[in-house]
Structure formats: structure tokens, C-alpha cells
Amino acid sequence: MTLLHRLRFAARPFVTRSLRGPRGRRAVALAVVFAMCSGLAGLWIALGSGHLEHGVRRKLGLEPSMHERESDEFMVFCHDDVDCRRIERDLEDTGEGFAMRLDGIALAQDAVATYGPVVPAEHAPLYGRARAALDGRAATTGATPRRRGFDWRDADQRALLGKVLDADFRPAVVRYASPLGLPDGIALVGFFAAAALVVLGTVVGPVMVGISFAQEAHENTLQPVAGTALSPRAIALGLMAGALAPVAIVAVPQLAIAVLAAIVFGNPLALAGFVALLVACAWALACLCAVVGLYAGRRRGPGLVGMALLAGAGTWALAGTSLGFQALGRVEAALMTMLPSAGLVLAVREAFLGGAEFRHGALAIGPEWRLFAAAVGSIVVGGLALLAAERRIPGRIAAPLRRIEAVFGSAVLSALTLLAFSEERPTWVVLATLAMMVMPMQFLVMGRVPQGDTPGVRPPVDVARLLGEFAAFVALHLVLALVILGPRFVAPLLPATAHLGWALGVAALASLRSVAAPMRLPATLWAGFSFVAAIVTFTTGVAIVTEHGHAPMFALMPLSPWLGAVQIALTVAIPVTLVRAMFRPRAG
Amino acid sequence: MRVELHGLGKSYDGARWALRGVDLSIPSGSILGLIGPNGAGKSTALRMVATLLEPTEGTVAFDGVVPTSPDAHQSLRRRIGFLGDGNPLYKHLTPREYLRFFGQCFGLPERELGGAIAEILTTFSLESKAETPAGELSKGMRQRLLIGRCLLHRPELLILDEPADGLDPRGRSDLRRVLDDVRRRGVTVVISSHILRELDDLCDQVAILQRGRLVVAGPVAEIIERHEVARFVYELRMLPQGAEHAADVLARHRVLVESSGMVEGLAALNVQLQQDEAKMAEVLADLFAHGVKVVTCSRVRSRLEDVYDRISDDHVN
Incomplete structure (x- = not known):
């Protein structure tokens, strides 16, 4: 059986179930409505002449502000007949139009004042016209023109002066209209279609997958499915396909619109990159949501799980959108590698709105490579999440991840994180990337804890071995840092070894504790407190590094000896209590 | 399979x-x-x-x-x-x-x-x-x-x-x-x-x-x-006249009465012996001797439930 046949076999029951009865027709109707919405929204924003449309175009960098356009083209915008008549009157009186006249006069006065021998002779006629115009007009009364200087070498300023003189200092009153044409409108339609794809692929789709898995776990309905001819992987993939089928139906017209728009008036190559990254991100998020749904769904209802996932995916997408619209500097570019949603926004901008702005010149590692790295990271994360999900299908009592898989995941994510920030100072990079990698390492080591599907029965946990594996993740990160950054970070980090080691060890123990033994409220609070203590100690370690070993060993000791004693006691008590909890006799 | x-x-x-x-x-x-x-x-x-x-x-x-x-x-x-x-x-x-x-x-x-x-x-x-x-x-x-x-x-x-x-x-x-x-x-x-x-x-x-x-x-x-070898249960059906003496006779022979009632106008008893068929023959002879008119005597086959009760030490439904 080919891979395609296997996928079809796995997806068939779940997709049929998902689109049964009127559900398929409803999805098609929704797809048509959404496609029309994208088309109308794009054309409306591109061609509309209202303040809202203008504001959106400005935010997207498609149009300068009205004031800039008025200044550059020596005209005053009006929005309707009444407005136009009012401004015409103002030009003769005081007010907005009058101020514009004063600006024109000031420009001519500046031009005349700055004209001298260094100005090329070819501009003499323009100078002559300006001088004659100023001499020929009656002195203005009231306000004084705002003088801003004039550069005869600037072609734009010379052109503006020409316009001012042509209009005899009286700006034209023009009905405001969008500067964009139909081609820009079609590009904007593509932009909105691509934005809809981002929402569908990274928020709606994964959340639907998470809810679907949570529902199956909550109602234990996967148990009979596990007894069929479908393998656990086929069940996981099929369930994902079933949850994504309606979303895919809605997404297909949007994709078609985006592709057509990019081919006609955009950048098809950038769109191809966007689609590839979107698929990778959607894959990773869908698999992660599947795992969360399967694990959380046993104790929490699908509604609650769905809300939590929506909050998480929504935050992920919004944070990326905000970052993706910023001008790219080194840090933004590095964060973009960690937050692929920003890369998606960047790729959409590249495809339909023109390229991104760069701060501080070009980046050593271009954005396309960072997006590629983000896609690779997403694929790896998605693959590991799928493995964890399929091993949670009923009937298996095993660790969600094998050792080699966890080590591979840790190595790939460490390498990507280090490469993303490799343009910064090595010591800072190692500390920052270690901090960023703590949570992925925690999830990976939690994935190494054997899980059963019999309530109340927990397989034995080899804490020492799992701690060793966590230490191996950290060691691998440092080895990769040595390879990528060189050895310069080693000496500055040495004084903080104890702090960093304790913090990372407690982080590992707290995460192991949460999955290896029953968690009641006090245990949850204690694990949370332990993790906070780990963060504080890690921060102390960073302070020791930045202050070259001069920071106190126990941060609370300088405040009070008692507080210091408490901190020393907690330093011993936290790891001991976490380990002891995992060795207590397990309830049947 | x-x-x-x-x-x-x-x-x-x-x-x-x-x-x-x-x-x-x-x-x-x-x-x-x-x-x-x-x-x-x-x-x-x-x-x-x-x-x-x-x-x-x-x-x-x-x-x-x-x-x-x-x-x-x-x-x-x-x-x-x-x-x-x-x-x-x-x-x-x-x-x-x-x-x-x-x-x-x-x-x-x-x-x-x-x-x-x-x-x-x-x-x-x-x-x-x-x-x-x-x-x-x-x-x-x-x-x-x-x-x-x-x-x-x-x-x-x-x-x-x-x-x-x-x-x-x-x-x-x-x-x-x-x-x-x-x-x-x-x-x-x-x-x-x-x-x-x-x-x-x-x-x-x-x-x-x-x-x-x-x-x-x-x-x-x-x-x-296999599991009823040591357990002999018989159903006795008797004419109602004289049946009142049956209980005394059975008690004398240390026979356990599991159940009793009327079936098709006859008094019916389910009895359990600790010994084999010879003992049942002896009991029957004694019953006849004391005026109990036994019409039928048949051995009751054990049910699975009986076997389970016998070999298990847990209660089941």
C-alpha cells in the first residue's frame, strides 16, 4: 500500500464522518461567503476613499498620510461637495487651505533666499519664476509663512516649487480618492485571502483538531477505533484530517485567490514560500493541539480545552502579526525564527505589499533562511507531537517519545535557536537560548515518562535516568553552542555553573513531577513554586555572569540573614521534595 | 480462528x-x-x-x-x-x-x-x-x-x-x-x-x-x-400425604434441604448429601419406611454457578 493509499485509508472514515449530511454543503457555502468577503474587503480597502480605508492603507504602507500627499503635491483634499466648498472658502480666508497657501509662499521665499552661485545655472528659470511670483503678489496679512529651508539639489523640492508657482500659490482643492488602482486592489484581495489562510491554518484548524481529540479522549471513543484495522498513527492522522476537512474546504478558494492574485499582480515566489511555511506551521500546531487535546481531554471537557487552545494559538498569531509588521533588525529577525507566525506575515507582505523594511542594513542571515529554519523547526516539532499523540491512542503503555526522538528534537531546536541569535554576543546568546530552550526541554523530558491508559495506574518512573536525559539535552545545547559560537562563552559562564545547574535541574524535576505522580492542589502549587524558584535562580546566575562573579551566591542573603537561611533551606528542600514525591508508593 | x-x-x-x-x-x-x-x-x-x-x-x-x-x-x-x-x-x-x-x-x-x-x-x-x-x-x-x-x-x-x-x-x-x-x-x-x-x-x-x-x-x-463429584443434589417429589415426616428422616441422615415447595401438586425437595448413591438409597428406604410416598427421585445436575461457588472464594452475581 502506497503512502497516499495509507493516508486515504486513514482519512476516509473521519472525513466522511466530518462532512456527513449537510455539513459538507455548509462548509462549501461558508467557503463561498469567505471568498467573497476576501474579494470585497481587498477591493474596498484598495479603492475606497473613506477615512477607514485610508487608515488601513496607511497601516499597510500602501499610501502616505493625506497631509504628506497634500504637502508633496500642493493640494488640499476634500471628501464631499460641502467639504470642498468649505475648503475653497478657506483658501480665501484663514484655515487649513490658507495655511497651505502660506506653506507655498514660504517654499518660494526659501527657494529665493537660498539661491546662489553654487546652484546650477539650469535652475535659474525656476528661480526667476519664483522671484517674479513673490514680487507680483500682494503682501500676506495675518499669519507669517513657516520657513523650512529649500535644497536646490533636491528634484522633489524643485518639482513642488514648480507646482506651487503653476498654481500661483493657490493649492488645488481635490476630492480625495485612493491612489491605488485595480491591480493594487487585486493584490490586496490576495493579501486578505492569504491573511485568511493564516487564521484558518494556524488558529481555526489546530483548535478544531485539539477540540476533536479532546472530545474523543473525554468520551473514551477512541478505544473501539483502536480495535479496528487502523494503526494508532492512522487514527491520529485520520482524526486530524477529519477535523481539518471543513477548514480545508473553506481554505481552498482563499488559496486559489491568493495564488491568482500573486501570479497577476504579486510575487508568486514569495507566496510559494508563504504556503510552504504555512503548511509547516499548520502541521506543527495541529499536532501540538492534538497532543494537548488527547492529554487534557481526559480530565477537562472539549469546550474548556478548545478555549485554552484558542487563547494560545490566538496569542501566537497576534504576537507574530505584530512582529511581522515591524521593520526588521537583528533581534526581530532572530525572534521571527522562533515565532514563525511573524515569518508568515513577512512572507505575505513580500508577496502582495512589497518587501519588508530593514533596520541597520542587511542581515547576515537573510529572512528567507530564517523562514526556512522556522519551517524546519515546525516540521520537527509537529513530527514529535504526532509521535506523542499516536502513542496516546488507547492500549499503549509507553513513553510518548523514545530517547533518540527526544534527543533529536532537542538538538534540532537548540541548533535553530543558537543559529537564530548567532549574530549577538556569545555569552548572551547561550544564556538567552538556554532560557528559551528550558520549556521545550521540559516537554521533551515529560514525553519520556511512560503513560498508561488505565486510570489510577502509573507505570514506574526512573527519575535518575530521566534527569540524566535532561542533562544530556543541556549538554548537547552547550556543545552546539561551542560549535556555532566558539568557546568564548565558557569562561564567563563558569562562576554561574551552580546556579544555572540547580535552576535547570529543578525545572526538569518540576516537569517530571507533574506527569510522574498524581497532582493534587498542594502538589501543583509546590511544583509551580519550584519552577518560579528555578527562574529566580537562573536570573541570579545571569546576574553573576554579567557582574563577572561578584553577585551574591544567595540573592536574599544581603537583604536579611533570615531570608538567606530560608533560601538555603529551599535550595535543599525543593529538589528533595520533588524527588520524594515521585518515589512514593503509587495508588492503585 | x-x-x-x-x-x-x-x-x-x-x-x-x-x-x-x-x-x-x-x-x-x-x-x-x-x-x-x-x-x-x-x-x-x-x-x-x-x-x-x-x-x-x-x-x-x-x-x-x-x-x-x-x-x-x-x-x-x-x-x-x-x-x-x-x-x-x-x-x-x-x-x-x-x-x-x-x-x-x-x-x-x-x-x-x-x-x-x-x-x-x-x-x-x-x-x-x-x-x-x-x-x-x-x-x-x-x-x-x-x-x-x-x-x-x-x-x-x-x-x-x-x-x-x-x-x-x-x-x-x-x-x-x-x-x-x-x-x-x-x-x-x-x-x-x-x-x-x-x-x-x-x-x-x-x-x-x-x-x-x-x-x-x-x-x-x-x-x-469434575467439580460436582463430591456434591450430590437430588430432587425428591412426594405425595403430600405423609410428606411431613420427610424432614425428620432427612435430618436424621444429616441431609441438607436446599429448597422445598410444591410442583404439579407434589411436594418437592432439593436435598444435598455428603456421600454417594448408596447413602441416597438408604435414605429413600428410610423415607418409605416412615410412610413418605416418594414418587420420583432424580439427581440434579450442577449449574455453572454452583461450580463457581464451590471453587471460588469470591461472591459473584
């Missing part, structure tokens, strides 16, 4: 055994009843036979072959119908949609699926409810649907964990009819229950589990025969 369990054991936590050392052979085409109190390890055993749970030790062989790879398990599951405990059901699917879903999960071609679904709906009297969401069906109907789902792909081995749970008397009768039909098709059936009367006359073989251990296994008649 012939199923053989060799030293089968399962420990969920590495410390305690849910099931251990189970050796069992289930001939092809037979019905095996797995009996035991709650927590005896029946469901664990059945899930291992259904290839849904990996044994901690031992093997399960199907027609002499022990599947080892995941692919082997997958292809084997096409030949197995399994109804687990708990009986989860997609409440928003109609019976027709539910059966279609599982038919597709077993890879039934579309051209066969429609016919198979119609057959199951008919067999389990669900045609009138074919388009009703499963959540709105009665408990018995849901159970029939669940059992029907296990038969949809015509399995060679049918494993039913507590299938009579929730079934009313008619449903139980239907279940017997269906299982008889399944047996006639040569399907091997493994069925668990803690309600012994369900299995007594249905199974060819029984296996009794207690605390994760196999206590006894074999053909039903053989087990009953």
Missing part, C-alpha cells in the same frame, strides 16, 4: 500483576466464557487477545501464529471483532453513520458496506432507528448497535466484554440468537461476564479467573462433572 494463550501476564505498574500465568486454548468455532468477579483480570485478558494491549509476559497465538510486528497486529485486527468494556459510542451519529464509520475503519469497500450495514440493522432490529442519533436510543438499542458494529466486517474471532450489560430480557435473548448464528458461521467467540447464568448454556468452554489467575478452564460439561 484458534486462539492459544501461553503464560500470559500483564502488569500495569511493574509492581502488581493484573493477570499472570494464563494458559488457555480456545478451539476454532467454539464459544469460551470468561468468568470472574470484577477486577479478576477479564478485561485485561480480552484486550490482550484483541491485540490492543501488549502482554508484559507470555504470548497469544492466532491459528498458531504469534503476531509480533505492528503491521501483523493491524492485519490481524481485520479478523477480530472486539467490544470492550465501557462501551463508548458517538452519540451524535445515527446507527447507519456509526456503522459506516466503523466499516470504513475496517477498510470495507464501499460496494460491500451498504449491504453489510443493512444486514446488521436488520439482524439487530435497528432499521426503524437507523436515522436516529445514537444518543437518543435506549440503552439496550445502543448495546445492540455496539455488538452489531463488531460483526460488521465478518470477523473470525469475536471478543465481547460484558456484552449483556444494559440489555433487557429480550435483548439478552437476541444476543443468544445472534451468538448461535455466529457460532454456526464458524466464528470463535470469547465472551466475558460476571453474570454466570448468561454463559451457562451458551458456552462450549469456560475459564474462571480470580485475582489475575486462571482457576479452571475447559468444556462446560467437563468442568461441572
Whole structure:
């Protein structure tokens, strides 16, 4: 059986179930409505002449502000007949139009004042016209023109002066209209279609997958499915396909619109990159949501799980959108590698709105490579999440991840994180990337804890071995840092070894504790407190590094000896209590 | 399909055994009843036979072959119908949609699926409810649907964990009819229950589990025969006149009266002796001597429940 046949076999029951009865027709109707919405929204924003449309175009960098356009083209915008008549009157009186006249006069006065021998002779006629115009007009009364200087070498300023003189200092009153044409409108339609794809692929789709898995776990309905001819992987993939089928139906017209728009008036190559990254991100998020749904769904209802996932995916997408619209500097570019949603926004901008702005010149590692790295990271994360999900299908009592898989995941994510920030100072990079990698390492080591599907029965946990594996993740990160950054970070980090080691060890123990033994409220609070203590100690370690070993060993000791004693006691008590909890006799 | 369990054991936590050392052979085409109190390890055993749970030790062989790879398990599951405990059901699917879903999960071609679904709906009297969401069906109907789902792909081995749970008397009768039909098709059936009367006359073989251990296994008649050797129960029917002396005579011979009543106008007593037929002959002679007019005396065959009570130290339903 080919891979395609296997996928079809796995997806068939779940997709049929998902689109049964009127559900398929409803999805098609929704797809048509959404496609029309994208088309109308794009054309409306591109061609509309209202303040809202203008504001959106400005935010997207498609149009300068009205004031800039008025200044550059020596005209005053009006929005309707009444407005136009009012401004015409103002030009003769005081007010907005009058101020514009004063600006024109000031420009001519500046031009005349700055004209001298260094100005090329070819501009003499323009100078002559300006001088004659100023001499020929009656002195203005009231306000004084705002003088801003004039550069005869600037072609734009010379052109503006020409316009001012042509209009005899009286700006034209023009009905405001969008500067964009139909081609820009079609590009904007593509932009909105691509934005809809981002929402569908990274928020709606994964959340639907998470809810679907949570529902199956909550109602234990996967148990009979596990007894069929479908393998656990086929069940996981099929369930994902079933949850994504309606979303895919809605997404297909949007994709078609985006592709057509990019081919006609955009950048098809950038769109191809966007689609590839979107698929990778959607894959990773869908698999992660599947795992969360399967694990959380046993104790929490699908509604609650769905809300939590929506909050998480929504935050992920919004944070990326905000970052993706910023001008790219080194840090933004590095964060973009960690937050692929920003890369998606960047790729959409590249495809339909023109390229991104760069701060501080070009980046050593271009954005396309960072997006590629983000896609690779997403694929790896998605693959590991799928493995964890399929091993949670009923009937298996095993660790969600094998050792080699966890080590591979840790190595790939460490390498990507280090490469993303490799343009910064090595010591800072190692500390920052270690901090960023703590949570992925925690999830990976939690994935190494054997899980059963019999309530109340927990397989034995080899804490020492799992701690060793966590230490191996950290060691691998440092080895990769040595390879990528060189050895310069080693000496500055040495004084903080104890702090960093304790913090990372407690982080590992707290995460192991949460999955290896029953968690009641006090245990949850204690694990949370332990993790906070780990963060504080890690921060102390960073302070020791930045202050070259001069920071106190126990941060609370300088405040009070008692507080210091408490901190020393907690330093011993936290790891001991976490380990002891995992060795207590397990309830049947 | 012939199923053989060799030293089968399962420990969920590495410390305690849910099931251990189970050796069992289930001939092809037979019905095996797995009996035991709650927590005896029946469901664990059945899930291992259904290839849904990996044994901690031992093997399960199907027609002499022990599947080892995941692919082997997958292809084997096409030949197995399994109804687990708990009986989860997609409440928003109609019976027709539910059966279609599982038919597709077993890879039934579309051209066969429609016919198979119609057959199951008919067999389990669900045609009138074919388009009703499963959540709105009665408990018995849901159970029939669940059992029907296990038969949809015509399995060679049918494993039913507590299938009579929730079934009313008619449903139980239907279940017997269906299982008889399944047996006639040569399907091997493994069925668990803690309600012994369900299995007594249905199974060819029984296996009794207690605390994760196999206590006894074999053909039903053989087990009953083997375990009633030391237990002689007779039914005596007497004319009502003179029957009042029977109790004194029986007490003198230390005979235990299990039950008494009137049957077809005759006084009936179920009595249990601690000794063999010679003792019964002696008791009968004494009864006649004391004017008790015994009409019939027949030995009562033990039921599975009696055997279970005898060999177990747990209470069962």
C-alpha cells in the first residue's frame, strides 16, 4: 500500500464522518461567503476613499498620510461637495487651505533666499519664476509663512516649487480618492485571502483538531477505533484530517485567490514560500493541539480545552502579526525564527505589499533562511507531537517519545535557536537560548515518562535516568553552542555553573513531577513554586555572569540573614521534595 | 480462528500483576466464557487477545501464529471483532453513520458496506432507528448497535466484554440468537461476564479467573462433572400425604434441604448429601419406611454457578 493509499485509508472514515449530511454543503457555502468577503474587503480597502480605508492603507504602507500627499503635491483634499466648498472658502480666508497657501509662499521665499552661485545655472528659470511670483503678489496679512529651508539639489523640492508657482500659490482643492488602482486592489484581495489562510491554518484548524481529540479522549471513543484495522498513527492522522476537512474546504478558494492574485499582480515566489511555511506551521500546531487535546481531554471537557487552545494559538498569531509588521533588525529577525507566525506575515507582505523594511542594513542571515529554519523547526516539532499523540491512542503503555526522538528534537531546536541569535554576543546568546530552550526541554523530558491508559495506574518512573536525559539535552545545547559560537562563552559562564545547574535541574524535576505522580492542589502549587524558584535562580546566575562573579551566591542573603537561611533551606528542600514525591508508593 | 494463550501476564505498574500465568486454548468455532468477579483480570485478558494491549509476559497465538510486528497486529485486527468494556459510542451519529464509520475503519469497500450495514440493522432490529442519533436510543438499542458494529466486517474471532450489560430480557435473548448464528458461521467467540447464568448454556468452554489467575478452564460439561463429584443434589417429589415426616428422616441422615415447595401438586425437595448413591438409597428406604410416598427421585445436575461457588472464594452475581 502506497503512502497516499495509507493516508486515504486513514482519512476516509473521519472525513466522511466530518462532512456527513449537510455539513459538507455548509462548509462549501461558508467557503463561498469567505471568498467573497476576501474579494470585497481587498477591493474596498484598495479603492475606497473613506477615512477607514485610508487608515488601513496607511497601516499597510500602501499610501502616505493625506497631509504628506497634500504637502508633496500642493493640494488640499476634500471628501464631499460641502467639504470642498468649505475648503475653497478657506483658501480665501484663514484655515487649513490658507495655511497651505502660506506653506507655498514660504517654499518660494526659501527657494529665493537660498539661491546662489553654487546652484546650477539650469535652475535659474525656476528661480526667476519664483522671484517674479513673490514680487507680483500682494503682501500676506495675518499669519507669517513657516520657513523650512529649500535644497536646490533636491528634484522633489524643485518639482513642488514648480507646482506651487503653476498654481500661483493657490493649492488645488481635490476630492480625495485612493491612489491605488485595480491591480493594487487585486493584490490586496490576495493579501486578505492569504491573511485568511493564516487564521484558518494556524488558529481555526489546530483548535478544531485539539477540540476533536479532546472530545474523543473525554468520551473514551477512541478505544473501539483502536480495535479496528487502523494503526494508532492512522487514527491520529485520520482524526486530524477529519477535523481539518471543513477548514480545508473553506481554505481552498482563499488559496486559489491568493495564488491568482500573486501570479497577476504579486510575487508568486514569495507566496510559494508563504504556503510552504504555512503548511509547516499548520502541521506543527495541529499536532501540538492534538497532543494537548488527547492529554487534557481526559480530565477537562472539549469546550474548556478548545478555549485554552484558542487563547494560545490566538496569542501566537497576534504576537507574530505584530512582529511581522515591524521593520526588521537583528533581534526581530532572530525572534521571527522562533515565532514563525511573524515569518508568515513577512512572507505575505513580500508577496502582495512589497518587501519588508530593514533596520541597520542587511542581515547576515537573510529572512528567507530564517523562514526556512522556522519551517524546519515546525516540521520537527509537529513530527514529535504526532509521535506523542499516536502513542496516546488507547492500549499503549509507553513513553510518548523514545530517547533518540527526544534527543533529536532537542538538538534540532537548540541548533535553530543558537543559529537564530548567532549574530549577538556569545555569552548572551547561550544564556538567552538556554532560557528559551528550558520549556521545550521540559516537554521533551515529560514525553519520556511512560503513560498508561488505565486510570489510577502509573507505570514506574526512573527519575535518575530521566534527569540524566535532561542533562544530556543541556549538554548537547552547550556543545552546539561551542560549535556555532566558539568557546568564548565558557569562561564567563563558569562562576554561574551552580546556579544555572540547580535552576535547570529543578525545572526538569518540576516537569517530571507533574506527569510522574498524581497532582493534587498542594502538589501543583509546590511544583509551580519550584519552577518560579528555578527562574529566580537562573536570573541570579545571569546576574553573576554579567557582574563577572561578584553577585551574591544567595540573592536574599544581603537583604536579611533570615531570608538567606530560608533560601538555603529551599535550595535543599525543593529538589528533595520533588524527588520524594515521585518515589512514593503509587495508588492503585 | 484458534486462539492459544501461553503464560500470559500483564502488569500495569511493574509492581502488581493484573493477570499472570494464563494458559488457555480456545478451539476454532467454539464459544469460551470468561468468568470472574470484577477486577479478576477479564478485561485485561480480552484486550490482550484483541491485540490492543501488549502482554508484559507470555504470548497469544492466532491459528498458531504469534503476531509480533505492528503491521501483523493491524492485519490481524481485520479478523477480530472486539467490544470492550465501557462501551463508548458517538452519540451524535445515527446507527447507519456509526456503522459506516466503523466499516470504513475496517477498510470495507464501499460496494460491500451498504449491504453489510443493512444486514446488521436488520439482524439487530435497528432499521426503524437507523436515522436516529445514537444518543437518543435506549440503552439496550445502543448495546445492540455496539455488538452489531463488531460483526460488521465478518470477523473470525469475536471478543465481547460484558456484552449483556444494559440489555433487557429480550435483548439478552437476541444476543443468544445472534451468538448461535455466529457460532454456526464458524466464528470463535470469547465472551466475558460476571453474570454466570448468561454463559451457562451458551458456552462450549469456560475459564474462571480470580485475582489475575486462571482457576479452571475447559468444556462446560467437563468442568461441572469434575467439580460436582463430591456434591450430590437430588430432587425428591412426594405425595403430600405423609410428606411431613420427610424432614425428620432427612435430618436424621444429616441431609441438607436446599429448597422445598410444591410442583404439579407434589411436594418437592432439593436435598444435598455428603456421600454417594448408596447413602441416597438408604435414605429413600428410610423415607418409605416412615410412610413418605416418594414418587420420583432424580439427581440434579450442577449449574455453572454452583461450580463457581464451590471453587471460588469470591461472591459473584
